[in-house]
Amino acid sequence: MGLKTSSKTFDERCEENIQDEQMQAALKKAQDAQWIKREAARDQLGNWEQWRELGQQIRQHTLAYLPDYLEQFSDNVEKNGGTVLFAQTEAQAQEYVRQIVEEKKIHNIVKSKSMVTTEVGLDPMFEAMEGVDVVETDLAEFILQMDNWDEPSHIVFPAVHKNRQQVKMIFEKLGYVGSDDPEMLAKFAREVLRDRFLKADLGISGCNFAIADSGMINLVTNEGNADLAISIPKTQIVLMGMERIVPTLKEADVLDNLLCRSAVGQKLTSYVTFAGRKKAEEADGPEDFYVIIVDNGRSKALGTQFQEMLQCIRCGACLNVCPVYRHIGGHGYGSIYPGPMGAVLSPILGGYEEFGELPYASSLCGACTDTCPVKIPLHQLLIEHRTVMTNELNMQHGMDDATMKMIGRVTASPIVFNMVQKVDHLGAGVLAKKTEPSVKNLYQFGGYLDKAPAMAKNWTTYRDFPRPPKSKDNFRKWFKEHQAQKGVATNGHKR
Incomplete structure (x- = not known):
């Protein structure tokens, strides 16, 4: 699949997903449920803001000394009998995996959930390999996967956009006979997958955190599938983003607490595993252990205003509070990294030509920043992206550029601004929907706008944007009269 998940334009994706009421209902339900569970789990921990600050400090310290910790981790993996490979690009990561598969004559592969493996396009590569x-x-x-490799819509709950009836229909293609009861569906999937685990030659996983001083990897899961994927096959490949590293187990313990409570609202998930190559005295585990450390654009953020994005621990909490994600879903972003974190990360990894619309897919309400367990200033980074595109890359042009210049001149001049206020109600009349004033119109000023041209069109198409009041009814006029009645001059001093 790779980083980019759709060939459609941003507007096409949004229009399509805005019409998907089933998806929107599923996301609303998930967001609301996760809010309750997440906040309760954080309250149980106590001193949540101090934990956030500690998580931020750990991530910032690690990034400041990233080359040193990566070297330490690599040395310790190799001391334990494993192999570490550094992949600068998606193609290089694919080639490393391909070489291992061919050298080991691998036929059956089991994968546990990993955003990085999807990011570098391993699944399409395997599909194209014979045998x-x-x-x-x-x-x-x-x-x-069983639904013809449908796109994930969330980084923690990839199939949140599907309901149980849809899952039942997908499993019926595999021979399932039964109801849409979630327990029955899960039992069927377990039966199918258990046979695949036992036949597997190779297990592939991601890595929540890599432990520098021991060479172990840390996996956090709820189903136990990752533990089977790293214990049964004789060969294991771990793909990890280069930033997913911590100095010691002590720091991993802190981040696991932040991750579990923020991602799924639990004190800890069912399985928190630390693993590596099989030791001589162990009964199971991989005999051949490979770790592929992936850059794929991450190093471009180091030393820049976007370095803080590399603090991300992939908890998905920002998606679960985002009003934009709530309406357009994960597929609207066209990236395997949706939501606020994806709107910041995708342009870093894939560039502005591919993902330049995403920093604008935000109301800048700041809810993502407030909930982030490692205090990434996500909405500020979205503004930074906009600044780079507008000022440094000159990507604002044409009608948008002319419109913004005009707005800037109008709002910068008190005389012109006051003149506009006197005629904005009359001027907006030709753009307003001719309906009777109602609660939906927000204010009783004769309808709401729905025909605005150019860059304002999206506002009036998808929002109840009220027609401005007449100048005699606007706030400034009311405030001036209100202050006069109180005997206060317009400069704030009592007369």
């Missing part, structure tokens, strides 16, 4: 069979073992990812 190689791959299956996603995370239940949600398995559902998407």
Whole structure:
């Protein structure tokens, strides 16, 4: 699949998903439920803001000394008998995996949930390799694979846009006979997947955190599929983003607490695993252990205003509070990283030509920043992206550029601004929907706008944008009269 998930334009994706009422209902339900669970789990921990600050400090410290910790981690993996490979690009990561598969004569692959493996396009590569069979073992990812590799819509709950009836129909293609009861569906998936685990030659996983001083990887899961993927096959490949590293187990413990409570509203998930190459005294585990450390554009953020984005621990909390994500869903972003974190990260990894619309897919309400467990200033980074595109890359042009210049001149001149206020009600009349004033219109000023041209069109198409009041009824006029009645001059001093 790769980083980009759609060939449609941003407007086409949004229009399509805005019409998907079933998806929107599912997201609203998930967001509301996660809010309750997340906040309760954080309250149980106590001193949540101090934990956030500690998480931020750990991530910032690690990024400041990233080369040192990566070298330490690599040395320790190799001391334990494993192999570390550094992939600068998506193509290089694919080639490393391909070489291992061919060298080990791999036929059956099981994968646990991993955003990085999707980012570098491993699944399409395996599909094109003759004699190689791959299956996603995370239940949600398995559902998407069986549905002709449908796109994930959330970084923690990839199939949140599907309901139980849709899952039942997907499983019926595999021979399922039964109801749409979630327990029955999960039992069927378990039966199918258990056989695949036992046949697997290769297990592939991601990495929540890599432990620098021990060379172990840390996996946080709820289903146990990752533990099977790293214990049964004789060969294991771990793909990790270069920033997903911590100095010691102590820091991993802190971040696991932040991750579990923020991602799924639990004190800890069912399985928190620390693993590596099989030791001589162990009964299971991989005999051949490979870690591929992926850059794929991440280093472009180091030392820039976007470095803080590399603090991300992929909890998905920002998606669960975002009003834009709530309406357009994960597919609207056209990236495997949706929501606020994706709107910041995708342009870093894939460039502005591919993902330049995403920083504008935000109301800048700041809810994402407020909920982030490692205090990434997400809405500020979205503004930084806009600044780069407008000022440095000169990507604002044409009608948008002319409109913004005109607005700037009008709002910068008190005389012109006051003149506009006197005629804005009359001028907006030709753009207003001719309806009787109602609660939906927000204010009783003769309808709401729905025909605005150019860059304002999206506001009036999708929002109840009220027609401005007459000058005699506007706030400034009311405030001036109100102050006069109180005996206060317009400069704020009593007469």
